[in-house]
Amino acid sequence: MLRTPQQCDPSLPRPAVLGIPRALIWGYVGVLLFMIGDGVETSYLPTYFKTDLGFAEASVGIIFTVYGVTAAVGAFLAGGLCDVWGPRRVMMAGAICWAVCHALMLAVAVPAHSYWLILFSYGLRGFGYPLFAYGFMVWIMVGAPERQLGKALGWFWFCFTMGYPVIGSALVSLLKPTIGFYRTLWVSLAMIAAGALVVLFLLRERRGFQGLSTGAERVSLPRTFLGCFTVMFARPRVGMGAVVRLINTTSQFGVWVFIPLFLVDQVGFSAQEWASLLIVMMVSNLACVVLFGALGDRWSRRKTVAWLGGVVSALACLALYYVPATAGHDFPLVAIAAGALGVGMAGYVPLPPLMTSQAPERKGQIMSAYTLGAGASMAFGPLIGTVFIGVIGIGGVMWIYAALHLLSTVLVLCLKTPAPPSEPGAHTVAPQVERQAVAALTAPSGEF
DSSP: OOOOHHHHOTTSOOOEETTEEGGGHHHHHHHHHHHHHHHTTTTTHHHIIIIISOOOHHHHHHHHHHHHHHHHHHHHHHHHHHHHTOHHHHHHHHHHHHHHHHHHIIIIITTTTOHHHHHHHHHHHTTHHHHHHHHHHHHHHHHSOGGGHHHHHHHHHHHHHIIIIIIHHHHHHHHHHHHOHHHHHHHHHHHHHHHHHHHHHHOOOGGGGSOSSOGGGOOOHHHHHHHHHHHHHHSHHHHHHHHHHHHHHHHHHHHHHHHHHHIIIIIOOOHHHHHHHHHHHHHHHHHHHHHHHHHHHHTOHHHIIIIIIIIHHHHHHHHHHHHHHHHOSOHHHHHHHHHHHHHHHHTTTTHHHHHHTTSGGGHHHHHHHHHHHHHHHHHHHHHHHHHHHHHHHHHHHHHHHHHHHHHHHHHHHTSOOOOOTTSTTSOOOOHHHHHHHHHHHHSOOSOO
């Protein structure tokens, strides 16, 4: 019986399962559990602060603004810290930050009805999830075979989205009526701990155990973070990729704020129907993230992001305005437009390998530029609507979002195609090991 190269030499990469690298499978499980815990609070926490704890609406807004700022900073820090500490330590730092701050909020701040302690503990907790989740994304970038990066990233976003807004929201709907929201928040802490323990004890892929910058490339922490900014200017195509990532979800966060006002107040949709449209959007996104990641690996990452990301998203933004403006209260047609936006957002999945191909030796810093764009879009999308909706209306705002997506198409077509798998960080086999594997495949083993 012939033996596989992996049996001859365990250091060779093992085959993937449905596009998930075997060495990283437990990381995906950990991210799914972690994001379920993080998503438990999504649908009810603002109401809990306002109704149950008696905080004013403006005060609640400040809490979530501080949380958004720290989450954006955490997203930016993740890549740079991976260069110095390694993805595993970054993920553990994120999990510890989340767990300690959440426990402080539940055990001390909430029982005392202390607004300032809640602002402090919940605000600091914003560092937690991006360090954990985006730390694993960087781990994927260095631990997955280059030829499968798109599909591997697609599965990352599948686990991220399935955990955060989908299963997390379903879990609170199931538990809140029986044990109350406060005890449900303790369940979320248990889910966070479970995800962290899975990564700590079961994820053994060795590339994530040490800093990505080693030897002559290793620099101090301040210089690493400075490099996270300067790489966007020293390598302009990296900066262009960061702008593309900013555009990717700018329309999403803007649509979530302003389209329901248009559909409910002007077209006649109910709030329940808008919630159903959001479900359609996210299910469409989940259905396509892995598919488009695999398509980018097999066809072209540039073309996948440009045409299925930029162009489809631009058309979907316009459809979300013009379909209800023309057809009125027609739920199936508007649902198609909402689903198209979910599809378009999934089209951007192959972007990270395109960006890291511009400077493969600086993957951690480039991923910081990528996540900086992701974090900034949370504020940039609503900001565009806030500034322009009073001047050009919701239709004009949707044209701005569409134009930005078309701009992202132009920018991504300027990015060069990623280098072949021989680039640093890709899975390569030393010539001697390669010859041994071939010999083992061709020589008789004595087994039948």
